[in-house]
Amino acid sequence: MSESLVTLDNLTVEFEGRPVVDRVNLNVHRGDIITIIGPNGAGKTTLIKAILGIQKLTRGAVRLANNLVIGYVPQHLTLEPTLPLSVKRFMLLSGRPLSECENALARTGVSHLLDASVHHLSGGERQRLLLARALVRQPDLLVLDEPAQGVDINGQAALYELIRQLRDELHCGVIMISHDLHLVMAATDKVICLNQHVCCSGYPADISHDPAFIDTFGHQVAESLAVYHHHHNHRHDLHGNVVGSGHEECSGHAHH
Known part of the structure; x- marks a missing residue:
């Protein structure tokens, strides 16, 4: 078991x-x-x-x-719309090294968005980013x-x-x-x-x-x-x- x-x-x-x-x-x-x-x-x-x-x-x-x-993917990502936030910065807020953040983004298929603004992501890209953020914890x-x-x-x-x-x-x-x-x-x-x-x-x-x-x-x-x-x-x-x-x-x- x-x-x-x-x-x-x-x-x-x-x-x-x-x-x-x-x-x-x-x-x-x-x-x-x-x-x-x-x-x-x-x-x-x-x-x-x-x-x-x-x-x-x-x-x-x-x-x-x-x-x-536990890695948690919430239903919505609530962000202050006036606050500039790149995918890279969002991932680094997890406290993990950049290499681990990049690996997690690659695993969810969005590593090409590293420098993109979180505010400009599509629904699918945003969900993959949230999943990468949960994965970086090795849950x-x-x-x-x-x-x-x-x-x-x-x-x-x-x-x-x-x-x-x-x-x-x-x-x-x-x-x-x-x-x-x-x-x-x-x-x-x-x-x-x-x-x-x-x-x-x-x-x-x-x-x-x-x-x-x-x-x-x-x-x-x-x-x-x-x-x-x-x-x-x-x-x-x-x-x-x-x-x-x-x-x-x-x-x-x-x-x-």
């Missing part, structure tokens, strides 16, 4: 007496990619913040492995809040493929939040459907048949996911192009 990185034990967060996250149990091991899905207001970001220690718990516990290094656990936010469909597929590759290379665990159900189903090992509490969890191929999943997302989404998962047996390169074996019948992209 691989090393346990994070254990959530009956984790509960209440705002003004109302549970936003209710009695969540979860175990994340090294090598896992676990994706948390759920409707808006389901408590997904609150759960992530509780794991990171940013959000105080009402009840329950978060247990982290000793000396656990045991990557925590990603909507990593494909503001990225076009081909870029999203490539980004999820990159996350899988990084998991393999670093042998880290990954927890991510996502709305893009079709792409996530191809990129994750386990899905947790959260709506304050855990409605259902399991392997992507099984979860679309779960009554709780169908209640939360509807029959149409569940059916299209089942079809998608069946056909999505190829990979994407960094530019979103299909590579590898199998049919090129990527039906999920049509449902975005």
Whole structure:
């Protein structure tokens, strides 16, 4: 059994007496990619913040492995628009040497942007920069809040493929939040459907048949996911192009 990185034990967060996250149990091991899905207001970001220690718990516990290094990719990068900030300077704020920063940028495919202004990056470039910033820490656990936010469909597929590759290379665990159900189903090992509490969890191929999943997302989404998962047996390169074996019948992209 691989090393346990994070254990959530009956984790509960209440705002003004109302549970936003209710009695969540979860175990994340090294090598896992676990994706948390759920409707808006389901408590997904609150759960992530509780794991990171940013959000105080009402009840329950978060247990982290000793000396656990977490790399966090937030949903948005909030910067003062009048403050000039290059990619190089942004990376150096991590406190790591330039060579390590350059290696991380190269690994996420944006080393050519070293001297560019952070303010002028596209959505995809910005997400790759945030991922590089998380990677430079050599994390045991990557925590990603909507990593494909503001990225076009081909870029999203490539980004999820990159996350899988990084998991393999670093042998880290990954927890991510996502709305893009079709792409996530191809990129994750386990899905947790959260709506304050855990409605259902399991392997992507099984979860679309779960009554709780169908209640939360509807029959149409569940059916299209089942079809998608069946056909999505190829990979994407960094530019979103299909590579590898199998049919090129990527039906999920049509449902975005």
